[in-house]
Amino acid sequence: MAGKSALSDVVQKNGREILSAWVQRQQTDLALRNNLLQPGELQQQASDFLTAFGPAIERGGTDSTTGEAWSPVRDLLSTISRSRARQGFTPAETATFVFSLKRILFDALQREVKDSTQLADEMWKASVVLDDLGLYTTETYQKGREEIINRQQQELMELSTPVVQLWAGVLALPLIGTLDSARTQVVMESLLQSIVDTGSSIAIIDITGVPVVDTLVAQHLLKTVAAARLMGADCIISGIRPQIAQTIVHLGVEISDVMTKATLADAFAVALTRVGLAIVRKG
Amino acid sequence: MDITRSEVVAVRAAAEVVNVRHIVRRAAVDLAFSLVEQTKIVTAASELARNMVDYGGGGDLTVELLSDGIRKGVRLIFEDQGPGIPDIQQALRDGFTTGKGLGLGLGGAKRLSNEFQIDSAPGRGTRITIVRWKGSA
Ligand SMILES: Nc1ncnc2c1ncn2[C@@H]1O[C@H](COP(=O)(O)OP(=O)(O)O)[C@@H](O)[C@H]1O
Ligand SMILES: [Mg+2]
Numbered sequence: 272m273a274g275k276s277a278l279s280d281v282v283q284k285n286g287r288e289i290l291s292a293w294v295q296r297q298q299t300d301l302a303l304r305n306n307l308l309q310p311g312e313l314q315q316q317a318s319d320f321l322t323a324f325g326p327a328i329e330r331g332g333t334d335s336t337t338g339e340a341w342s343p344v345r346d347l348l349s350t351i352s353r354s355r356a357r358q359g360f361t362p363a364e365t366a367t368f369v370f371s372l373k374r375i376l377f378d379a380l381q382r383e384v385k386d387s388t389q390l391a392d393e394m395w396k397a398s399v400v401l402d403d404l405g406l407y408t409t410e411t412y413q414k415g416r417e418e419i420i421n422r423q424q425q426e427l428m429e430l431s432t433p434v435v436q437l438w439a440g441v442l443a444l445p446l447i448g449t450l451d452s453a454r455t456q457v458v459m460e461s462l463l464q465s466i467v468d469t470g471s472s473i474a475i476i477d478i479t480g481v482p483v484v485d486t487l488v489a490q491h492l493l494k495t496v497a498a499a500r501l502m503g504a505d506c507i508i509s510g511i512r513p514q515i516a517q518t519i520v521h522l523g524v525e526i527s528d529v530m531t532k533a534t535l536a537d538a539f540a541v542a543l544t545r546v547g548l549a550i551v552r553k554g
Numbered sequence: 555m556d557i558t559r560s561e562v563v564a565v566r567a568a569a570e571v572v573n574v575r576h577i578v579r580r581a582a583v584d585l586a587f588s589l590v591e592q593t594k595i596v597t598a599a600s601e602l603a604r605n606m607v608d609y610g611g612g613g614d615l616t617v618e619l620l621s622d623g624i625r626k627g628v629r630l631i632f633e634d635q636g637p638g639i640p641d642i643q644q645a646l647r648d649g650f651t652t653g654k655g656l657g658l659g660l661g662g663a664k665r666l667s668n669e670f671q672i673d674s675a676p677g678r679g680t681r682i683t684i685v686r687w688k689g690s691a
Contacts, residue, residue, distance in 0.1 A: 307562050307614070359564020359614065423569045449572050483575060483593065485600040486656045514593035521594065522601075522662035523648050 278393050279328035281383045282376070286321055293317055293375045300367050307358045316351050316368070323347055333396040336403045348404060349411040356415030365412045369405040373398065434465040437539060440546045442471045445535070447480030450488040459495040466504045473545050474499055475538045479510030489524040496529050505530065505545070509538035555622040557629075559584075565603050565632075566612035574603040574615055578630065581617050585626045585688050595628055595686045598666040601659035602632045602682055608653055610634030610680055620685070627668075627687040632680075639674040646672075 282289065294317050298305055305313070323343040331340025348369070355365040376397045384390040437443050444462045466474060476492065478484065484492075496506040509532040511519075519526060532538040543550065563577055564570070578599040582592040599615070606613040613634030620627040639645045646664065651657035664670040669685035 306616075307564070358562070359566065420569075423572065449575075482579075483597050483600055485597050485604075486658045486662060487600075487604060490656050514590045517590055518593050518597045518666065521665040522597070523658045523665070524656065524662075 276328055276333065276393070276396065277384050277389065278333065278376075278380070278396055279325050281379050281393075282321065282328065283325040285379050285383070286325070289372075289375055289379055290314075290318055290321055292378070293321075293372055296371045296375060297367065300371055301364060304360065304364060307360060316347075319347055320344070320351075320368075328400070333400045336400060336407070344404065345407060348408050352408045352412040353415035353418070356412050357419065362409050362412050366405050366408050369401055369408050373401050376401070434462050436465075436469060436471070437475070438543065438546070438548070440469075440471050440473065441539070441542045442466065442469065442474040443477060443535070443539075444474065445477045445480065448482075450478075450481050450484075450491060455488075455491050459491060459498075462495060463498055463502065466499055466502055471504055473505050473507070473542045475507045475509055475535065475542060477510045477535045477538070478508060478515070479512070479535065481510075481515075484515050484519060486522055486524060489519065489522070489526070493524075493526070493529070507532055507538040507541060509533070509535045555620055557618045558621045559619040561617050563615050563617070564612070565606055565615055568604065568607050571600060571603045571607065575600050577615075577617055578628070581619060581628050582686075585619060585628060587628075587686075587688055591686065591688065591690075594666040595630070595684075598663040598684055598686075599630055601663045602630070602684070605659055606632050606634045606636075606680075608655075610636030613679075625687055627685050629683065629685045632682045634681075635679040638676045638678050638680055639672070640676050642672050642674060 294314050297313060297317070327336075327341045327344045331338045335341075336345065351368060352365050355368075377394055380390060380393050380397065384393055435443050435445070442462065442465055444458070446458070462474060462476070465471070476495065478492075481488065492508060496508070499506050507530045508526075511531050511533060530541070532541065540550070559581075561577070563574065565574055575596050579592060579596050582595050587595070603615060606615075611634060613632060613636070616629075616631040616633070618629040618631070620629050644650055646660050647657075648661045649657040660672075663682075663684060666686075667684040668687050668690050669683070671683045672680070673682075674680040
């Protein structure tokens with residue numbers, strides 16, 4: 272062996288056979304889940320991996336995969352597992368990418384290495400390296416999931432909308448963005464709390480900034496209106512644009528006993544009248 | 555009829571329904587759907603994606619852009635391996651819910667789509683396919 276690993280030779284010399292056997296194996300393992308990938312994506316990733324794998328063994332050895340020589344392989348795996356996380360693969364399915372190569376490498380080694388002591392040694396090395404890389408795959412997959420969750424939490428936070436007092440007795444809640452989360456509950460509750468705190472008799476919920484009103488959003492809105500009513504305050508829902516009005520009708524959501532206005536300005540005018548005020552032109 | 559583009563998105567958690575709306579919106583915008591048409595298909599997608607999470611234990615959405623002569627459309631396929639729907643007629647009825655919803659999601663999604671098809675049986679999961687064609691009001 273003389274320091275040089277038969278493993279890297281086998282990988283580099285039998286690249287094409289290993290690639291096709293490996294891709295086939297993964298396709299079988301992933302079965303139907305394969306449709307989460309673009310056509311050719313798996314082939315490309317497997318081929319990129321093998322291209323980086325051989326030289327990494329040769330230069331970096333198999334004792335550890337953390338060295339500089341292994342960094343192209345690790346970078347590649349990191350990209351692949353993050354994208355698997357986004358595509359909806361499970362951690363196990365993601366790790367299969369690496370683990371499924373074991374059997375293929377063992378077969379190739381068996382064909383190429385005749386001496387049985389050396390064969391056992393090379394198989395051990397292949398096994399250690401792939402276990403190491405498999406763990407790394409799982410770790411980066413986890414990081415990928417965390418990134419997705421962080422981004423989503425960010426989106427939800429954007430919903431933290433303040434309740435504003437437009438006039439004594441008149442509140443407004445301008446809603447912006449996505450409305451179907453636990454966050455909505457919080458925002459709606461804060462409106463009810465403000466009604467109590469300010470003794471307001473009318474509240475405008477403005478949904479100009481809400482792109483979609485589905486049945487869950489409608490349910491939240493209706494619940495809030497009903498709760499406010501029990502507390503002696505009327506709600507006006509404003510900012511219902513034509514496309515939203517049409518979808519609400521198709522969904523079959525009953526909002527006829529809720530006062531609605533096209534714009535916040537219209538709603539404000541109604542609210543002022545309700546509290547006995549009028550806007551007049553000076554002079 | 556040709557499928558000019560196809561992508562699959564996993565929908566496992568309620569927070570991922572936002573993502574579904576973005577992806578479907580993008581598909582509708584790419585086909586130059588009007589704002590009303592966009593809103594209809596996005597709203598239908600939101601309902602069906604949430605049902606998949608709430609009742610189907612999560613599933614996959616396939617978004618396809620269709621081209622049929624000069625007609626252009628979006629096809630959405632929602633697939634889960636959940637418990638399935640025992641009585642489809644009942645589930646479609648307005649106001650019917652086994653959860654805490656308004657019971658308008660399935661019927662609403664059907665009214666918001668040009669084509670609507672449910673394949674479901676107890677223990678075999680649920681597949682719902684909807685299509686909206688551009689310019690079909
Ligand atoms: N993917 C699904 N898997 C199993 N059951 C479902 C699925 N989608 C809908 N259902 C059933 O159909 C019912 C009606 O759904 P829907 O009209 O969306 O109303 P809601 O979501 O408010 O209950 C649900 O309560 C549920 O029992
Ligand atoms: Mg529903």
